[in-house]
Structures are given as C-alpha cells and as structure tokens.
Amino acid sequence: MSNLRFARQRMVREQVIARGVKDKRVIAAMLKVPRHEFVDEALVVQAYGDSSLPIGFGQTISKPYIVAKMTEALEIEPGMKVLEIGTGSGYQAAVLAELGAEVFSVERIKPLYIKTLNRLNKLRYFNIKLKLADGTLGWEEYAPYDRILVTAGGPEIPYALLKQLKDPGILIIPVGPIPRKQRLIKIMRRDGRFFKKDLGPAQFVSLVGRFGWEVETGKEAN
Numbered sequence: 615m616s617n618l619r620f621a622r623q624r625m626v627r628e629q630v631i632a633r634g635v636k637d638k639r640v641i642a643a644m645l646k647v648p649r650h651e652f653v654d655e656a657l658v659v660q661a662y663g664d665s666s667l668p669i670g671f672g673q674t675i676s677k678p679y680i681v682a683k684m685t686e687a688l689e690i691e692p693g694m695k696v697l698e699i700g701t702g703s704g705y706q707a708a709v710l711a712e713l714g715a716e717v718f719s720v721e722r723i724k725p726l727y728i729k730t731l732n733r734l735n736k737l738r739y740f741n742i743k744l745k746l747a748d749g750t751l752g753w754e755e756y757a758p759y760d761r762i763l764v765t766a767g768g769p770e771i772p773y774a775l776l777k778q779l780k781d782p783g784i785l786i787i788p789v790g791p792i793p794r795k796q797r798l799i800k801i802m803r804r805d806g807r808f809f810k811k812d813l814g815p816a817q818f819v820s821l822v823g824r825f826g827w828e829v830e831t832g833k834e835a836n
Contacts, residue, residue: 618650621662625649629664630682637686643712644682649675651737652705671723673819675703676765680816682709684786687800687813688761690715695756697778699749700765700821704730707742710763717742718756720749722822750823752778759783767796768821779803788816793827 626644635641650661652675657667666674685706690696692714698707701721710717719742721727727746734742745753749764750772757778764775767788779785783803790796798813820827 618648618658618662622649625662625664625678629677629679633679633683635679635682635686639690639713640682640686640709643685643709644678646712647705647708648737649678649705652703652708652733669703669726670729671726673702673723673726675705676818681706683813684763684765684798685709685713687786687798688763688784690761694760695758695780696761696763697753697756697759697775698763698765699752699775700819701727701730701744702765704734704739704742706763706765708734708737708739711739711741715741715761718745718753718759719743720745720747720753722746722748748823750774750821750825754778761785762787764788764821765818766821766826767793767816767818768826770825771799771801772823772825774825776801776803776808781806786813788818788821793820794818 650658653661653667666677669675690713694715696710696715696717698719701719707717707719731744752774758780760780762775762779762785764787781803785801788796789799794817796816798816800811802809
C-alpha cells in the first residue's frame, strides 16, 4: 500500500503540479482519491501512470492530468451541485466529491453503471448519485446545477445541458466535428448570457445519445 501511496504522490507532483495545475484543493483531492481502486486488478500497477486506461465496454479512465485540469476549470466550491455526464469508472466523480460537491452522475452503459455503483458504495462515496440514462439529456430532476462536466466528446453542446446549468454556472465539455479530436470548451453562464473559452485540444471517447453521436465512434481518451 505504501508503494501505491508513493506512486500517487509522484503522479500528482510530476503530472499535475508540474503541468500547471495550481488549485490546492484540487491537488489535495488528487492526492486523496485512490486511483488504483478505479481500474481492474490487472492494471493496478499502471494506475498512476501518465496515460488513459481501459475500463471495459469500450470506455477509459482519463489521464490524471486531464482529470485535474477539468476539475480545476470547474472552480468548485463546497456544497455545489455538479452534474457529470459519463460516470465511467467513477474516478472523476470521486475527485469532485472530495471537493465537497454533491455529484449527480449519468452513465449510459448498464454493466459499467452497476460495476461503478458498487465500487463507489464500497469506497463510501455516498454524496454521489448515479443514474442509468442518456447523458445528453442531462438529469432534469435535480436541475439546475452549479457546474456540469461532460467526460465524452460530442459534435456539439447538448441544449439540454445548457438549459440545466445554473446562472451563474460553468460547463466543461469536449466538442468537435471529428471523433477523438475535440477542443475542451469552458462555458460560463452569467446574467442570462453564455461565454465560451477554449482550453485546448482534447481526445475523448464519443458522447453517445440523442444529442451526441448515434454510435460509439472512438475508444481512446485523454
């Protein structure tokens, strides 16, 4: 266990802090969440490496730096309601929860949803609510949300998510017309208006759903 803790500390030092993430609360969350618990046993030795890893069903767990970068861009404060589209392994949701957010996460793949629900319960992340559904429709029941994070790349920003974003609020989403080649976009809602900021290139699995791609078009992710 001490080796894994050391590997996690090195991951944060070399992949997160060294690449410009400055938010101390984000850094602390990355240090706390046991990333190795969110991958299959055969991949534990690679859990703290600088790469995305497969989690089954054509999905991946994003690189540690990308998780930290997106989390920092959300500017989360304790008590905020955060909608995550694409639960995946649950790692990103756990990082958000460590920041004191109440997380609502939507996953469309049933076996992955069940596996991750069991994992999060085992790790006692009880401030994360999961739903099995089309994430491009959001989760209207608990809207509006202070923050929305989309962990898959779509051809456009789903209107349902913009509608469910609180004013003021922030939405982070990879967007682009070519699968696996997107730009990470930060949408800020203020006084009824939307402002956009480009955070750079990104490479994510496809956002599948009514307002995304119709079928899975890529299996790699940052």
